[in-house]
Amino acid sequence: MKLSTAEENYLKAIFKISEKAKKSASTNAIAKHLSTSAASVTDMLKRLAEKELINYEKYKGVTLKTEGIKQATQLIRKHRLWEVFLVKKLRFSWDQVHEIAEQLEHIESKELIMRLDAFLDYPKFDPHGDPIPNADGKFTIRSQTPLSDMHKGQEGKLVGVKDHQTEFLKYLNSLNVKLGTIITVIDSVPYDGSMNVILDGKNEIMITAAVAQNLLIRKG
Amino acid sequence: MKLSTAEENYLKAIFKISEKAKKSASTNAIAKHLSTSAASVTDMLKRLAEKELINYEKYKGVTLKTEGIKQATQLIRKHRLWEVFLVKKLRFSWDQVHEIAEQLEHIESKELIMRLDAFLDYPKFDPHGDPIPNADGKFTIRSQTPLSDMHKGQEGKLVGVKDHQTEFLKYLNSLNVKLGTIITVIDSVPYDGSMNVILDGKNEIMITAAVAQNLLIRKG
């Protein structure tokens, strides 16, 4: 089924919201996610339900039907593959790629994505450490812990970030924190949750709780 | 100024039509080029005129204003750069790239195009031999002659094709005729304009006038 950019964006929003909340997506949540009005969301939900892409009952929130999940997953696949392309091949920095990938993900061509995937050597994770679903929609699972949950003496590699905002990523750049950085917890302050950590066994820096919650670590 | 995909397609159509015809584009010509109705064209022309992108007087045809030319040229630049990417990096064949590039050309990011251009090593021509305008909109000019205008004994390199249709390009594939092929005219038949030519000094083949008119040769 061929969808419009708007329809695709709604499916992706519903997917992300219900994934995070582990329940159906509310009209308001979708409206906020897409920076639009609740009335516009209701409007679109009716059309998506008509096309059998979502389960929608008035006032009850929405979930994706099988075809909706498939479409949303493929969009995420395309978005993340393009992000890898932008960073690995065009040398963009990880804080510059979201908006462009947001456009590129709507390009329609199965062949293009197959070839792009091969060209990039079948990456499993994007530049923010998010898993790239394969052509069948399967995500690679990886054990990871927010830095904020780690204890004094523990060590691990930074494998992902939760917050993708430019502001946050630029701040990490300024701290010289990037995917692959080895982080060792020196101590954590119970009072405010801030932590002192060592990066790659070299520089010691202080990280606030807000930041630590958004850094995903593979322990060991 | 930010334009819609539809507006961009109209500007590109007007550019191509008036370039080929060397005069203003008619409503019907635009309608045919975009496979739409004349009424829709009139409608859009009013809006483009309102935005100062074209010169439009009822019943008189249209020409592009400076800003319209600039936008059309940048679209052509983007389209052709993406085609180079698809063929050179993703190994698509020259007959498969038009539709995909047609979508990619609407992606909006100056930075993306700058980096793509660098990544591709600043190509001057696309996979069909069409010149790629530079960031300032300047096209590289190259002397070229349709094969149909060449005479017995003359030789040259295939540098471009006029017809971009999949059918035509696939036919050339089957003849093993590609950009860079050296073509030597053995003789031409005045009766129907067909020609016997040698490819790369090896195989002799016969080419009809219809095909010869669409092959662009750099003599010598």
Next chain:
DNA sequence: ATATATTTTTAGGGTTATCTAAATATTAAT
């Protein structure tokens, strides 16, 4: 359990980009 607050839907509009059919202007032909 009832009042209040919040969420969601409906009603009524607006814009963009299409369409077909009808009217009008231009061009070509005799």
Next chain:
DNA sequence: ATTAATATTTAGATAACCCTAAAAATATAT
């Protein structure tokens, strides 16, 4: 120079997305 043919524009609709304001449904708080 009329008439016929062709090209173009106008008129009137439709569909997709979006909006604000008002109404209705649901959730919450005392």
